[in-house]
Amino acid sequence: MGYNHDFRGYTKSLRSIAPVEWRQYENTLVAYWEAAGERGATGQYVSANPRLSLFFDDMSSVAVTSGEETRQLARAIYVPAGMHLTTSFSKPLNFSHVDIHIDHGWAVQFLSTVLPRSAAMQMLDAPAERHDIADIEPLARLLVEEVRQPTRHDVFAENIANALITGVLDLKRQEAGDGNARLTGAQMRKVSRRFEAGGGQRLSTAQMAEAVNLSVSWFSLVFRNTTGMTPHQWQLNKRVDQARDLLSGSDLTVADIADRLGFSDQAHLTRSFRQIVGETPASWRRRQQQG
Secondary structure (H helix, E strand, C coil): CCCCCCEEEEEEEEEECCCCEEEECCCEEEEEEEEEEEEEEEEEEEECCCEEEEECCCCCCEEEEECCEEEECCCEEEECCCCCEEEEECCCEEEEEEEEEECHHHHHHHHCCCCCHHHHHHHHCCCEEECCCCCCHHHHHHHHHHHHCCCCCHHHHHHHHHHHHHHHHCHHHHHHCCCCCCCCHHHHHHHHHHHHHCCCCCCCHHHHHHHCCCCHHHHHHHHHHHHCCCHHHHHHHHHHHHHHHHHHHCCCCHHHHHHHCCCCCHHHHHHHHHHHHCCCHHHHHHHHHHC
């Protein structure tokens, strides 16, 4: 993974009025442009990678066409990989903008920390725009400053770029609209394997979410939608199931089983076991042996 630039642009009566300033990071390339367009100026652009453009000037006099739709150019636009974009200037205009070119594979992985992978890919395939960028424009200007005169580690600029990407794509709205989402069968198997690999020891919700590359908050929601239980409740049921297997298939004491499965002590296992099974581990074992 890593960004490889593959962008083509053809312009008429458009020119740079200052040298372009750019920096390439691990998964993005950020470029700052100052340009001037004459009346009737045009541009045609396409890239193998998705990109984000944020303009520091009013661009309403510029028309942008993608597919069969023509509209005013917004102050911030997200353009999916492979989408052809054409601009047309209705009057002379001096303007500046910052472009964030994004590695597609990394973007899928990045968004999949808060969305199901299928939803992340769907989001990256759809154009997006914002006419009001008052809340994110200071971040865009800060990113430009860091590109022009770097003062911090690259991770600083990279995280500003990440914030701008999520600000334009509006992840909060996308996630809120998918409140009934569930884990796939493959994802549940990954979570189960991760739990079983720990030998019955309790996992944190973060560790479970990491197994399927989701954020803790999103994982908690879709996990409960899928199982009807919180991650803690699901694990407790699994651990009690393992305790029953050990009670019936080994000579380990209840205290030893509690220790093996990561319960704080025998009393903790006994309370949890009674809560789920309805009797203590010792009485359950005796009944199994008698039956």
